Amino acid sequence: MSVSLNPAELFKALADETRSRIVLLITREGELCVCELTAALDLSQPKVSRHLALLRGCGLLADRRQGQWVYYRLHPGLDGWAHSLLHGTLQGNGPWLAEDVQRLQAMADRPLRCC
Numbered sequence: 814m815s816v817s818l819n820p821a822e823l824f825k826a827l828a829d830e831t832r833s834r835i836v837l838l839i840t841r842e843g844e845l846c847v848c849e850l851t852a853a854l855d856l857s858q859p860k861v862s863r864h865l866a867l868l869r870g871c872g873l874l875a876d877r878r879q880g881q882w883v884y885y886r887l888h889p890g891l892d893g894w895a896h897s898l899l900h901g902t903l904q905g906n907g908p909w910l911a912e913d914v915q916r917l918q919a920m921a922d923r924p925l926r927c928c
Contacts, residue, residue: 816872816890823895826871831856832864836873836887837910838917840899844877844886845917846924853917882924 818826827833831854838853839845845853850861865885868874873895875888887896903910 816888817892818872818895822871823873823898826868826873829864831860832868834910834913835861835864835885836868836899837903837906838913839874839885839887840903841910841914842917844884846882846884848882849917849920849923850885852920853913855916879924 827836834854835850838850842849847858847861847865850856850865851858854861865874865876869876869885872888873891874885876883876885878884887899
């Protein structure tokens with residue numbers, strides 16, 4: 814299933830700093846669960862979940878359930894230009910995410926993925 818976001822929809826979704834950080838962390842890691850994002854961003858679970866719901870609702874993210882965990886990843890049907898934009902943004906902005914990545918890597922008891 815292809816997801817066709819137009820540039821205005823994508824940029825509107827990423828206009829919020831928290832949503833931009835979520836999407837870039839997921840782009841970097843492949844997939845993350847809510848608990849990993851709350852640790853990385855140092856934010857409450859309800860706040861992170863609200864942002865994830867918006868990103869999933871616009872078609873930028875997809876989710877999958879594994880036991881008690883819900884994992885988020887870039888939507889597999891996302892257009893190539895959107896993938897290129899996100900990967901290029903990630904490559905050019907490592908220092909902007911450095912503290913988030915450091916908190917994520919320091920997280921104890923990260924859930925294990927089966928797939």
